[in-house]
Amino acid sequence: MATTGTRGGPVGHAQVCEDLVARMPGSSPRYVGAVAVCGAIVAWALFAWGYQIANGFGSTGLRRPVYWGLYIVNFVFWIGISHAGTLISAILRLTGAEWRRPVTRAAEAITVFCLMIGGLFPIIHISRPWIFYWILPYANERMLWPNFRSPLFWDLTAILTYLTGSVVYLYLPLIPDFAEMAERCTGARRRAYRWLSLGWRGSDRQWQALERAMKLMAIVILAIAVSVHSVVAYDFSMSLTPTWHNTIFPPYFVVGAIFSGIAALVVVMATLRRLMGLQEYLREVHFVNLGKLLLLMSLIWGYFTFSEHLTTWYGNLPMEMDVFQAREHGVYGALFWVMVTCNLAIPLLLLGVSKLRRISTTVVCGIAVLIGMWLERFLIVIPALSTPHLPSIWGGYAPSWIELSITAGTFAAMALLYLVFVKAVPIIAMWEYEGEATPR
Amino acid sequence: MPEGSTEAGTGTQRRTPQWGMAIDLDRCTGCEACVVACASENNVPTAGEDQAAKGRTKHWIRIDRYYEGDFPNIRVRHRPVLCQQCDEAPCEPVCPVNATYQNAEGLNVQIYNRCIGTRYCAINCPYTVRFFNWYPPEWAEPLGLQLNPDVSVRPAGVVEKCTFCVQRIKRAKLNATAEGREVGDGEIQPACVQSCPAEAMVFGDLSDPSSRVARLANSRRAQRLLEELGTKPRVFYLERAD
Amino acid sequence: MDRRNFFRVVGTASGGAITGACGRKSEEIIPLLVPEEGITPGVESWHPAVCGECAAGCGILARVMASEREIEVDGERVRQRIATVKKLEGNPNDPTSGGRLCARGHAGLQALYGPDRLRGPMRRAGPRGAGRFEAVSWESAMQEAAEALDSAVAEDAGRVVFLSRPRADLRAANIAKFLSALGAPPACAVGVRDFAAEVQGAERAYGWRGIPAYAIRDATLVLSIGADFLSGWVSPVLYTRQFGHMRRGRPGVRGRLIHAESRFSLTAWNADRWLPVWPGGELALALGLGRALVDLGAGASPTRAVEAARAAFAEVDLDEASAACGMSAGTIREVATELAAASAPVVVAGASIVREHSADAVAAASALNVLLGRVGVAGGVMPPPTVLADLVEARPSSNRWRERLANANLVIIDGANPAYSSPSCREALANAGTVISLSSFVDDTSAYADVVLPDHDPLEREAVALPSASLVESVACSARFVAALHDSRPADSVLADLAASAGKPFEPLDAQGALTRLHATLGAGNGAGSSEGFVESALEQGCWQGRPASGGTTGVIGLGAFEVADSMVPAVFQAYESLQFGTGGGANRPWLQELPDPTSSAMWGLPLEIDPVTASELAIENGDIVRARSDHGSLEAPAYVNPAAIPGVISMAMGQGHSQYGRYASGRGANPMSLLGDMRDRRTGATAMGPVRVHLERLDKGKGLIQFSRQDRDVPPHRV
Ligand SMILES: Nc1nc2c(c(=O)[nH]1)N[C@H]1C(S)=C(S)[C@@H](COP(=O)(O)OP(=O)(O)OC[C@H]3O[C@@H](n4cnc5c(=O)[nH]c(N)nc54)[C@H](O)[C@@H]3O)O[C@H]1N2
Numbered sequence A: 001m002a003t004t005g006t007r008g009g010p011v012g013h014a015q016v017c018e019d020l021v022a023r024m025p026g027s028s029p030r031y032v033g034a035v036a037v038c039g040a041i042v043a044w045a046l047f048a049w050g051y052q053i054a055n056g057f058g059s060t061g062l063r064r065p066v067y068w069g070l071y072i073v074n075f076v077f078w079i080g081i082s083h084a085g086t087l088i089s090a091i092l093r094l095t096g097a098e099w100r101r102p103v104t105r106a107a108e109a110i111t112v113f114c115l116m117i118g119g120l121f122p123i124i125h126i127s128r129p130w131i132f133y134w135i136l137p138y139a140n141e142r143m144l145w146p147n148f149r150s151p152l153f154w155d156l157t158a159i160l161t162y163l164t165g166s167v168v169y170l171y172l173p174l175i176p177d178f179a180e181m182a183e184r185c186t187g188a189r190r191r192a193y194r195w196l197s198l199g200w201r202g203s204d205r206q207w208q209a210l211e212r213a214m215k216l217m218a219i220v221i222l223a224i225a226v227s228v229h230s231v232v233a234y235d236f237s238m239s240l241t242p243t244w245h246n247t248i249f250p251p252y253f254v255v256g257a258i259f260s261g262i263a264a265l266v267v268v269m270a271t272l273r274r275l276m277g278l279q280e281y282l283r284e285v286h287f288v289n290l291g292k293l294l295l296l297m298s299l300i301w302g303y304f305t306f307s308e309h310l311t312t313w314y315g316n317l318p319m320e321m322d323v324f325q326a327r328e329h330g331v332y333g334a335l336f337w338v339m340v341t342c343n344l345a346i347p348l349l350l351l352g353v354s355k356l357r358r359i360s361t362t363v364v365c366g367i368a369v370l371i372g373m374w375l376e377r378f379l380i381v382i383p384a385l386s387t388p389h390l391p392s393i394w395g396g397y398a399p400s401w402i403e404l405s406i407t408a409g410t411f412a413a414m415a416l417l418y419l420v421f422v423k424a425v426p427i428i429a430m431w432e433y434e435g436e437a438t439p440r
Numbered sequence B: 001m002p003e004g005s006t007e008a009g010t011g012t013q014r015r016t017p018q019w020g021m022a023i024d025l026d027r028c029t030g031c032e033a034c035v036v037a038c039a040s041e042n043n044v045p046t047a048g049e050d051q052a053a054k055g056r057t058k059h060w061i062r063i064d065r066y067y068e069g070d071f072p073n074i075r076v077r078h079r080p081v082l083c084q085q086c087d088e089a090p091c092e093p094v095c096p097v098n099a100t101y102q103n104a105e106g107l108n109v110q111i112y113n114r115c116i117g118t119r120y121c122a123i124n125c126p127y128t129v130r131f132f133n134w135y136p137p138e139w140a141e142p143l144g145l146q147l148n149p150d151v152s153v154r155p156a157g158v159v160e161k162c163t164f165c166v167q168r169i170k171r172a173k174l175n176a177t178a179e180g181r182e183v184g185d186g187e188i189q190p191a192c193v194q195s196c197p198a199e200a201m202v203f204g205d206l207s208d209p210s211s212r213v214a215r216l217a218n219s220r221r222a223q224r225l226l227e228e229l230g231t232k233p234r235v236f237y238l239e240r241a242d
Numbered sequence C: 001m002d003r004r005n006f007f008r009v010v011g012t013a014s015g016g017a018i019t020g021a022c023g024r025k026s027e028e029i030i031p032l033l034v035p036e037e038g039i040t041p042g043v044e045s046w047h048p049a050v051c052g053e054c055a056a057g058c059g060i061l062a063r064v065m066a067s068e069r070e071i072e073v074d075g076e077r078v079r080q081r082i083a084t085v086k087k088l089e090g091n092p093n094d095p096t097s098g099g100r101l102c103a104r105g106h107a108g109l110q111a112l113y114g115p116d117r118l119r120g121p122m123r124r125a126g127p128r129g130a131g132r133f134e135a136v137s138w139e140s141a142m143q144e145a146a147e148a149l150d151s152a153v154a155e156d157a158g159r160v161v162f163l164s165r166p167r168a169d170l171r172a173a174n175i176a177k178f179l180s181a182l183g184a185p186p187a188c189a190v191g192v193r194d195f196a197a198e199v200q201g202a203e204r205a206y207g208w209r210g211i212p213a214y215a216i217r218d219a220t221l222v223l224s225i226g227a228d229f230l231s232g233w234v235s236p237v238l239y240t241r242q243f244g245h246m247r248r249g250r251p252g253v254r255g256r257l258i259h260a261e262s263r264f265s266l267t268a269w270n271a272d273r274w275l276p277v278w279p280g281g282e283l284a285l286a287l288g289l290g291r292a293l294v295d296l297g298a299g300a301s302p303t304r305a306v307e308a309a310r311a312a313f314a315e316v317d318l319d320e321a322s323a324a325c326g327m328s329a330g331t332i333r334e335v336a337t338e339l340a341a342a343s344a345p346v347v348v349a350g351a352s353i354v355r356e357h358s359a360d361a362v363a364a365a366s367a368l369n370v371l372l373g374r375v376g377v378a379g380g381v382m383p384p385p386t387v388l389a390d391l392v393e394a395r396p397s398s399n400r401w402r403e404r405l406a407n408a409n410l411v412i413i414d415g416a417n418p419a420y421s422s423p424s425c426r427e428a429l430a431n432a433g434t435v436i437s438l439s440s441f442v443d444d445t446s447a448y449a450d451v452v453l454p455d456h457d458p459l460e461r462e463a464v465a466l467p468s469a470s471l472v473e474s475v476a477c478s479a480r481f482v483a484a485l486h487d488s489r490p491a492d493s494v495l496a497d498l499a500a501s502a503g504k505p506f507e508p509l510d511a512q513g514a515l516t517r518l519h520a521t522l523g524a525g526n527g528a529g530s531s532e533g534f535v536e537s538a539l540e541q542g543c544w545q546g547r548p549a550s551g552g553t554t555g556v557i558g559l560g561a562f563e564v565a566d567s568m569v570p571a572v573f574q575a576y577e578s579l580q581f582g583t584g585g586g587a588n589r590p591w592l593q594e595l596p597d598p599t600s601s602a603m604w605g606l607p608l609e610i611d612p613v614t615a616s617e618l619a620i621e622n623g624d625i626v627r628a629r630s631d632h633g634s635l636e637a638p639a640y641v642n643p644a645a646i647p648g649v650i651s652m653a654m655g656q657g658h659s660q661y662g663r664y665a666s667g668r669g670a671n672p673m674s675l676l677g678d679m680r681d682r683r684t685g686a687t688a689m690g691p692v693r694v695h696l697e698r699l700d701k702g703k704g705l706i707q708f709s710r711q712d713r714d715v716p717p718h719r720v
């Protein structure tokens, strides 16, 4: 099923390499333009961050009691999306789902970039970022260790582990392709690719070692991924904030993460397919299969959401009901119903009917779910914080231009990282196309 | 109730006191003298109109007031709320850098220099008595002359809260040590307690069963705020009679 | 093991695993970066002073420590080490404060260090009222003032008007000396918070001169009619202290409080029962209660006074009284029965919100104490102190100040702000011959001054003051203990200099002199020792305290006839003295601006308090901007829908709406007095604060209200 010449696409390893390398973006005005636009947005976001550091946190929209705002929302959102790579790549690799091959690298890259972006948010979020490293358990003469009891410390540990693992996991399958790229380039690029390929010659021993390593990493990364989003959930569920203090959060967060991860993958794939002309590689079957997964996750997410809200409502604890009321009826009510529409109604409608399941509908669902899941994170963080235990200090929250700019900047940063990435490496693993008969 | 240890300490202070407070809601009138007293003692800056509109004032102690019922059968329930100095303080374990911890005398203390500003403690305090410094504090000249040199002025980006007027505790202990005696019951008066015209607040050593605060804390009227959360606050409220 | 302990163990264990050996507890590791408790306290000293924030005259202590400030000397910035006041506390020796302080008392510090305090004398540089001034030297300012004084006195000393505060203190004595040296009439208070109704009521009911004190600490039942004694009335600290004791200070006895007032004030919050009387209905309520008590047979052992009271009340028709105050006859009888049955009842008679009939209302309420036999007994009403009678004599009263101001050739203002509390007097201020202000700030009134000769702050000058109410004979006093921060001069010596340059010198009284005189009047055999020792000890203690005020017998009664005045006019407005700002003076202290208003939780502004019925008729919600119009004026302010307001009664606290009062107060909010025109108590002439009929109109939906707490209720509507 890999490269079917019958459909007019390239056949065999050599042609695939030829074809994919040819499709890597050059320095067309369109490419440069895209880089410039994304770069400008990122630069603006960096300016906003600098402004925040220079002028103090007063420049944000945060207040008592909503001490956490969009940065935490974005943190959970981006770390959630990072689960795209894990799921597609590791689960499918371990279960031997062959259709996965053209999508793994795109997915793994999402993981790494999302972690880089998501991992920045805790630093953006703290008001004295220049000493953020005080959370790290590094030795110093004061013998001041971080607080091992703090979920934030667990978070940091988990994310750093996940980032390290994901980089390795992205890198391993890149090694043969780096060697391949080195063959096709000259000068400095050739030297760089050669250096990056770590002396890959493609010997049997090397292949065996690589495959063993990839399999091991797949298992490891899967465990880390589940734990990472559980730990992110612990940030909330370890607290006493009404509705956060909740056993459902870790699995709920993991499910939401995978859900949004698939959605992100669909959107990224559709974009690459369109912009890089990868119609021959990323075909309807991939979208339809991912669409089915998306549908499944939508149902699971719906089930978790329903359970969470039902138990809150039925339990009728006054302090939880305050949050419930704020979320379902008050100011946040509209957002809540947009979220339900995006995450449940649209996927059920478009993907639940097999006739409607197409590339276009899957992409629409992907976009809807990304919006819906961002709103879900927002609705978890903000309403609960604005209605704490004692009503005397309730208060609302509206983000300032700083937080909005930084949020926009992270989406631009994601695009920018991807633009650079697809220029440097083939976005589809070339070595996976060793020939129809020998899928690796 | 926290037990005081009697291990040998420094100077003549042989027991480790366990500080606590009792507030008689039948006495408290809601006059807010304590609120200004605290701001004055502890260099708590005013936020100004714009910041106040954004919900960024700092009141280490505040009067929560709620109306109950409707005219004419209406009444007000009010309660001074300050840091409850919880024995099981939810603000403590979440701080990644140990900037807030419980000291041997039961105070939930904050080390401003350590704080990196995650505000995790602030959201995890169920009483919402932790305050964040949104901007560097400012005092229009010469208002700065009112500042108490015994208390740090907190920089932007750190969290602060009621300290039980730890500087007054320290002063009383130093005075007692210099005079070769122990700190007497009622000798330490946090600024809010000192000011309260209704004498609604009593501060002292909970581990000394003969202290006024311990006796009040054991009274049948004593309750603690959000006690059901298991935070074990050290502030005891003697509920109003009616 | 509970959850958090679990993590504590896990935390320590894993920490220990990584550090390897170190078994120290985390709290011993952490304080390497100094926590607050590691700070060494500085060197402090405490000096007695007298609080200048209200007429109560609390004795306080000022904490003095060294500070540094930058000043300009010959155009060069230099650092100067000075002794500065860091904190204020009550003086434990003082029988009024008893070592305690109110919110406003604390904020006296921010008057001392107010950034808008005048640095030196000023001369007007714009039209009157505009508030534009230029700095001048003391020499030229004094010369200008002296010339104005000279020509005014030469023209007609009877038209010299001195507007001041209603306090019995050193300043009042010196003002009196100054005016009598000039041959000018006595000083006036401008009619807010001079307790004229209380003074007249005490005189008519008990034959006493001055403001009586209520020993509520020893009462078992307190009925307060119109006296919001826990917030702004005569002596908030004294009464709050007594209240605490009444409630929980006596083993096995919890005093009961019933409070009758037209708003749900702080005293109503704390009452066991609130009687929501219609504004102006206090007189009818007191008369109704008297009648019901007479019916119950109160006043069984008749004296002349009791007979007079019985006679006055016997005329009253209970149903008529009930209809006029909005309390049912049943309620009135119930309260009367409680009063009659209580072992130690006392009726606190006051006019926190002065009305047209306040003097009558206070007299009638006071007569209830006569009927109950609670005059001059433990837990009852106590006579005013009698020491330093000349200070009491000198206490300015509001006698015809408006008429005199309208005809003034020279106006001198010290401690009064009539342009704020009676905005309709602005025209008279604008037209007066010369206006001299002794204020430390450019406020609404000193904006009209031709010359401002800034006084020292109360913390920078010596003081002797009689408390406005005290259960014992007492005086609060202080010597100077810090140098003046700015180029100000104590008004007492400024007045002496002005009088001298007009050729009418007088010898100003100082603390030493006043205390020496006090010692002399106490006479021999009072155990006070030598005069020097007496003065020294008083100044060291910050107060002198004598015997409990006595006066068990009731003097001549002059109650006169009462008439039930029907007050039930719909949609009325009343102003009231706020907890934070008093009658407005506190508005330039940022601590007080940021202190949530007890009723509305408003900060940096004060709302129109509208009852829920009126609000829903006009679709007004919290924060909407509302225009209120009366026959006398109009104002715009954010609305607060007060759940406890009497339907049809709109209230607003005084404090905001200053045209001039520095950066924190100028142009902020609205002045409720602008709706009232020239309303007065008919008998005393004191400025009335309502009721007037108002018309409300919603202008904008909006966020006009900054609230500390936007949630009024512990149980939000959806939980009910
Ligand atoms: N014999 C001898 N004498 C010397 C010197 C010497 O070499 N030999 N060196 C001299 C020199 S260079 C110096 S700098 C001085 C140092 O002498 P000091 O100024 O006395 O400094 P420390 O001994 O460090 O004590 C400072 C105190 O301040 C407290 N503290 C810490 N932070 C704060 C804060 O934020 N606020 C307040 N209020 N207190 C705080 C600490 O707990 C500590 O108790 O000694 C001088 N004296």
Ligand code: SF4
Pocket: B027, B028, B029, B030, B031, B032, B033, B034, B035, B063, B080, B195, B196, B197, B198, B199, B200, B201
């Ligand atoms: S000072 Fe005392 S009476 Fe006043 S609000 Fe505070 S605790 Fe209550």
Ligand code: SF4
Pocket: B082, B083, B084, B085, B086, B089, B090, B091, B092, B108, B124, B125, B126, B127, B128, B129, B130, B161, B231
């Ligand atoms: S009241 Fe809040 S800040 Fe104080 S110890 Fe308890 S949890 Fe911490």
Ligand code: SF4
Pocket: B094, B095, B096, B097, B098, B099, B100, B114, B115, B116, B117, B118, B119, B120, B121, B122, B158, B159
């Ligand atoms: S804000 Fe400061 S004290 Fe609070 S948890 Fe974060 S680092 Fe710790």
Ligand code: SF4
Pocket: B037, B038, B039, B041, B042, B060, B061, B082, B083, B161, B162, B163, B164, B165, B190, B191, B192, B193
């Ligand atoms: S104990 Fe001290 S720090 Fe705490 S509220 Fe009272 S005055 Fe403020």
Ligand code: SF4
Pocket: C051, C052, C053, C054, C055, C056, C057, C058, C097, C100, C101, C102, C103, C104, C105, C106, C235, C236, C237, C238
């Ligand atoms: S009651 Fe008046 S005199 Fe006493 S402290 Fe308060 S403001 Fe000062």
